[in-house]
Structure formats: C-alpha cells, structure tokens
Amino acid sequence: xxxxxxxxxxxxxxxxxxxxxxxxxxxxxxxxxxxxxxxxxxxxxxxxxxxxxxxxxxxxxxxxxxxxxxxxxxxxxxxxxxxxxxxxxxxxxxxxxxxxxxxxxxxxxxxxxxxxxxxxxxxxxxxxxxxxxxxxxxxxxxxxxxxxxxxxxxxxxxxxxxxxxxxxxxxxxxxxxxxxxxxxxxxxxxxxxxxxxxxxxxxxxxxxxxxxxxxxxxxxxxxxxxxxxxxxxxxxxxxxxxxxxxxxxxxxxxxxxxxxxxxxxxxxxxxxxxxxxxxxxxxxxxxxxxxxxxxxxxxxxxxxxxxxxxxxxxxxxxxxxxxxxxxxxxxxxxxxxxxxxxxxx
Numbered sequence: 467x468x469x470x471x472x473x474x475x476x477x478x479x480x481x482x483x484x485x486x487x488x489x490x491x492x493x494x495x496x497x498x499x500x501x502x503x504x505x506x507x508x509x510x511x512x513x514x515x516x517x518x519x520x521x522x523x524x525x526x527x528x529x530x531x532x533x534x535x536x537x538x539x540x541x542x543x544x545x546x547x548x549x550x551x552x553x554x555x556x557x558x559x560x561x562x563x564x565x566x567x568x569x570x571x572x573x574x575x576x577x578x579x580x581x582x583x584x585x586x587x588x589x590x591x592x593x594x595x596x597x598x599x600x601x602x603x604x605x606x607x608x609x610x611x612x613x614x615x616x617x618x619x620x621x622x623x624x625x626x627x628x629x630x631x632x633x634x635x636x637x638x639x640x641x642x643x644x645x646x647x648x649x650x651x652x653x654x655x656x657x658x659x660x661x662x663x664x665x666x667x668x669x670x671x672x673x674x675x676x677x678x679x680x681x682x683x684x685x686x687x688x689x690x691x692x693x694x695x696x697x698x699x700x701x702x703x704x705x706x707x708x709x710x711x712x713x714x715x716x717x718x719x720x721x722x723x724x725x726x727x728x729x730x731x732x733x734x735x736x737x738x739x740x741x742x743x744x745x746x747x748x749x750x751x752x753x754x755x756x757x758x759x760x761x762x763x764x765x766x767x768x769x770x771x772x773x774x775x776x777x778x779x780x781x782x783x784x785x786x787x788x789x790x791x792x793x794x795x796x797x798x799x800x801x802x803x804x805x806x807x808x809x810x811x
Contacts, residue, residue, distance in 0.1 A: 571600060
C-alpha cells in the first residue's frame, strides 16, 4: 500500500509542480491580489492581459482612496480618450476613472453599471465610446483575454474563470516561455500569447498612453506614419450603406443603460467614433440610439468620410490617436476645435 501511495505521488509530482509554478508566477495576473501595478519597469514583452479584469481589480484597489464618481466606458478604443482631456469637460472635483475592457460589449457595460450600483457608487459623469460593432458583440466568456470578471456577471463563476486561465497556461510553449523567456519570446509572440504593445500606465485611473507615439505624431509625424506603417495597416474600405444591427434585445439593453443614468442623475455622453475602413453606423440604428439616450447626448463621428479613410488619424487600423479623441470629446461637449495640424489633405 505504501509503495502504491509513493508511486502515485511520484506520478502526480509533475502535476503538483505545474500547479505550484502557475500559482507562484501568476502569468495572467489573475491569482495574486492586485497591488496597483501590471507591468514591471523595463518590460518590453508581456503575456496578453485581460483588461476588463484589470479594470475591475484596479477599481477595487484604488477606489477606497479615489472615491471615483466619473467613468469612461467602452472597448480598447475608449482607452485613448485621456482623463486629462476629459477633465476640462467635468465639474470641479470630479473623480474620473477608465472602466474599459478589450472588445467590450453592451452586456459588459450594463454589468459594470450594475456592479458599480452594488458597490454604492454614484455615477455623476459618464462617457461611453460605443463603436458600431459593439451593437452586435456577445461576451467572449470562453476566451481568457475577454472573459468577464466573475464579480460583474453571474454568467462566469470563479471556478470557470480560473479553469480557463489554467487551461491556457498549460500550453507547452507558454510554460517553456515562463521557464526560459529568451529563446521562446518569438514563439509566444507569433502565437498571440504575448504582445510588445506596452503602454505607459497611470494605474490610479487605469489609463495607458503611447507616450513616444503621441510625441512623434504631434511633433514629427513622418517618423510615425512611415511608408511601412501605412502599408502594414492599409485595408480596403467598406461599402456603404451599413446594415442595421440593433435588435429588440439590443434596444432593451440601450434603454436599461439609459435608465440607470437617469436614476442616478448622470451627466453622460455617447460617442460613436470613426473607424478606419469607414464603418459608419446605420441610420436607423443611430435613430434608435438617439431615442434611448437623447439626441443631444449621442454624437456620431462614424459618418466622417475623411476620418474613416485616412490612417493618419490612427495608431493602427482601429485605434484613434489620443489627440483626435480629445477633439471628439471637445465636439461632443460643444467646444469648437481646429483641424489637426499634421493630417495630409
């Protein structure tokens, strides 16, 4: 019997070591309590992060001292609507925070609003960056990059959440990278397990910035918008008109979001951003959004043909540069802005 137990333990030893290594390394930042920092100083490569999870954990960690009352919601596109640019449109004393998630959905935004309500948070000001695609997205709760935080939804249990991450960790290439990162870096980058897209972060407000890119775009744009950059991200433009995406179920979610804002007395605005490829929102969808939120609160920039067809407005093929995000906020809050000084006409 003792021999059997010993042999069983020896057979299970690799499993114990694998689990222990996962718990110690916490490669996806989901095991150990969040301590106010994601990237280490000098990081140039990182395993891909679930930013929706980070948003919730960051809020939990900093809210006791931040007492946040103003929030920017949306997908990764919303991350470059910078807090400092938004502050000039907010009342004195407002305490803003980014509450975004990669590939955010309407479900995700509604769940975050319910979560904030459950925490006793009053939302005095809100900005939602609601691209056209968000109207038809469903939560990708089987994907470690996009799965919702278990505290914000009943659709994801803690068990399911951590099972997803442990199963992702078990890829041999990923374990090899964690043990010996140098030789395996290209492999995990090629397979999409890791990224070099690392921003300079202000953790307190959950905001990342492309500081070098923004500086080049503002002062020496030709060094950013190189021929190689343009060739890499150029795409065929979409044909118009776009198809409607708002179903009765989606319309109900829009109304539920608007109702929460109404009950809280929230001053809110909805920005529908341009997207390279000219993915303009359907006219009937725009009308339904205006019915839900009010015509003065919905600001459609997706029909701007110039912004939809010129890569000089974007970091890549989708994310609007922060300087342009500031201009859209200025326009939404009714401040006249001048044309960008660097765009080619």
